[in-house]
Amino acid sequence: MILATVGMQLPFPRLIRALDAIAGRHGLHVVAQAIEPVAGLVHLDQRASLSPAEFDALAQACTLIVGHAGIGTMLSAAAHTKPLVLFPRIAALGEHRNEHQLATARHFGGQVGITIAHDAAELEHACLRHDAPPYRPAEQPRYRALVSTVADFVSAD
Amino acid sequence: MRLRTAFVGHQVTFVTTRDGVAQRAGVVARLVPDCNRHERLRVIACAARLALLILRRRPQVIVTTGALPGVIGIALGRAIGARTLWIDSIANGEQMSLSGRRARTLATQCLSQWPDVAATEQVGYSGAVL
Numbered sequence: 001m002i003l004a005t006v007g008m009q010l011p012f013p014r015l016i017r018a019l020d021a022i023a024g025r026h027g028l029h030v031v032a033q034a035i036e037p038v039a040g041l042v043h044l045d046q047r048a049s050l051s052p053a054e055f056d057a058l059a060q061a062c063t064l065i066v067g068h069a070g071i072g073t074m075l076s077a078a079a080h081t082k083p084l085v086l087f088p089r090i091a092a093l094g095e096h097r098n099e100h101q102l103a104t105a106r107h108f109g110g111q112v113g114i115t116i117a118h119d120a121a122e123l124e125h126a127c128l129r130h131d132a133p134p135y136r137p138a139e140q141p142r143y144r145a146l147v148s149t150v151a152d153f154v155s156a157d
Numbered sequence: 158m159r160l161r162t163a164f165v166g167h168q169v170t171f172v173t174t175r176d177g178v179a180q181r182a183g184v185v186a187r188l189v190p191d192c193n194r195h196e197r198l199r200v201i202a203c204a205a206r207l208a209l210l211i212l213r214r215r216p217q218v219i220v221t222t223g224a225l226p227g228v229i230g231i232a233l234g235r236a237i238g239a240r241t242l243w244i245d246s247i248a249n250g251e252q253m254s255l256s257g258r259r260a261r262t263l264a265t266q267c268l269s270q271w272p273d274v275a276a277t278e279q280v281g282y283s284g285a286v287l
Contacts, residue, residue, distance in 0.1 A: 052177070056181075071247055071248045071250075071287070074287050075287070078159075078287065098251075100250060100251050103250065103251075104250060107250070107271075108287065137159075137286060137287045138159075140287075141284075142284040142285050143159075143284060143285065143286060143287075144284070145283055145284030146160070146244075146268075146270070146283055146284030146285055146286065147160060147162055147163045147284075148163075149268070149283040149284065150160050150163035150164075150220060150242065150244070151162075151163040151164075151165075153218070153220070153240070153242050153266060154163060154164060154167060154218050154220065154242075155166075155167075156240075
């Protein structure tokens with residue numbers, strides 16, 4: 001099962017429609033937290049809202065998390081150690097107030113466990129991969145650097 | 158929570174504004190009311206709870222990622238001579254939060270988790286939880 005999320009604030013019909021087409025073509029089971037479900041889609045299990053506990057249970061059970069390029073999406077994949085696909089919102093298409101999700105995608109795109117998809121074709125490719133490693137930010141050098149800085153601060157006299 | 162390993166070997170009191178978050182991570186935390194700068198009464202309630210906690214626990218170090226309750230915690234910590242560290246939330250990738258800007262002048266050390274933001278806001282960068 002693939003868990004998709006558009007975050008907590010704005011709907012993201014471009015992502016939802018693309019996932020519906022992919023689910024239909026390949027017979028994939030996709031559950032999507034969509035905020036405002038897009039009418040007329042038959043291949044996707046869309047949910048307007050999920051409680052934190054429901055979301056956690058789905059995140060634990062899924063094989064892949066797909067979402068808009070928000071920090072919440074990344075924290076979910078990290079908490080449940082799942083491979084992650086980020087599909088950034090594009091402000092030029094009216095999907096957000098500025099292009100910070102493209103900046104987020106650039107910033108995190110090189111990390112193990114994160115695949116960036118900018119369009120439906122890249123998204124389809126990413127959803128069909130079976131060898132994607134999970135996202136483990138605690139193994140990143142920048143995580144270890146922060147923890148050691150905090151540990152030094154806490155222990156200094 | 159993602160920085161927990163940095164506190165190993167120390168006596169730690171966790172404080173949160175959201176019930177359930179700490180429990181999900183398997184940690185016991187003290188609950189204080191959340192507040193923002195538009196709700197004066199909640200700010201007072203939050204500050205009162207934090208003041209009680211800080212006076213009772215007498216921390217030597219306070220580490221926070223925000224937001225306004227974190228600023229209050231740092232101000233109170235400073236008053237009792239604690240060393241204070243502000244780590245601006247990873248969510249602030251475009252600019253530092255208003256709370257972070259306030260904390261910058263109060264905290265012993267102030268970090269952003271985004272190198273570009275750290276450079277613009279003239280605070281430290283030393284890695285990130287993601």
